[in-house]
Amino acid sequence: MHSTTLEVFAEIDGIGSASGLFLHEDLLYIIGDNSGYLNEYNIKTKKLRKIQILFDQTLDQLENIPKPLKPDFEILCQHGDKLYILGSGSTPKRNLMIEFDLKMQKVFQKDLTETYSLLKSISIIDDQNFNLEGAIFTGNEWMLFNRGNGIDAKNGIFNIQGADLTKTKHAGFNPFKLPNIDHVESSFTDAVLVKNEIFFIATAEDTKSTYADGEILGSFIGSINLQTLKLTFSNKISAKHKFEGITLLNQGEYSTTFLLCEDRDSEELKTVIYKLILNH
Structure with missing residues (x-):
C-alpha cells in the first residue's frame, strides 16, 4: 500500500502553461506547451533563465503562442547531456522535436511528421486521438505515451528501438487501461x-477532444513494470489539479519524491511546482 503527500515546492513568475520538467542537480528545466522558450530555474538561487528554442516567431509572440499555432511541447525528457522536447502530434503544427545540448548549450530542431504518421498507422489511432504527452529515452529505446483523452480513449505506450526518432521504421503499441x-x-x-x-x-478530464480542454476530475500517480508493462499500483493525488510533468527529486529506502508541474490552461505567466512524496 502506498500513501502520498502533496505540497507546494516553488512558485515561479514568467512561465505559463507548464507541461514538462526535468531536474538536473540544482537546475530545474521547464517547458510550456505554448512557449518558444526552455526555462532553466535554479532551485537554490531562484533565478530564471530563458533559452530560446524556436526562431520562426516574433519575439513578442514567443511567450504565448496562439493555440492554433503553438508547437504544443508536452514532453521533456533526458538522456546523457541532452534534453529532448517533443510536440504532442495532435495537429500538423505539433510534430517538432527540439534537442538541447546541455554542455554545448546548442539547439537542434527535427521534424517528426513521418514518425508520427507511422505510429498512427501501426496503432490504428487517427488524427483526432493521437496526443503524445510523455516519453522515456534510454539511449537505444524510446517509449512514447499516448494520452487517451480523445473520443476513442486510446491510452497506450509506443516502443521504438533505435536512438534517432526521425528514422523510425518499426514500432510496437501497447494499449493501456x-x-x-x-x-x-x-x-x-x-x-x-x-x-x-x-x-x-x-x-x-471530462472532454472527448485532444484539442479542447474539459473539467478536471482528478489526477493519479502510478507505476508500471518496465519488463511486463503491467500496472503495479495507482493512487489518486488530487481532485482538482491537472499535472502535466513529473521528474525525480530523490529516492530513499522508504519513499520516492517527485516534482510535478501543472497546466492551468490559462494565459497567466505563473507556474506552481509541487513536491509529491510517495511512501513505499
Missing part, C-alpha cells in the same frame, strides 16, 4: 523511469 473517475477514464500526462519502474501521472 487506467483508473477512472465518474466513468471518465484518466489519461497519461507524463512518465519518468526510476531504475526498472515507470512512474506515470494521469488526469481524468
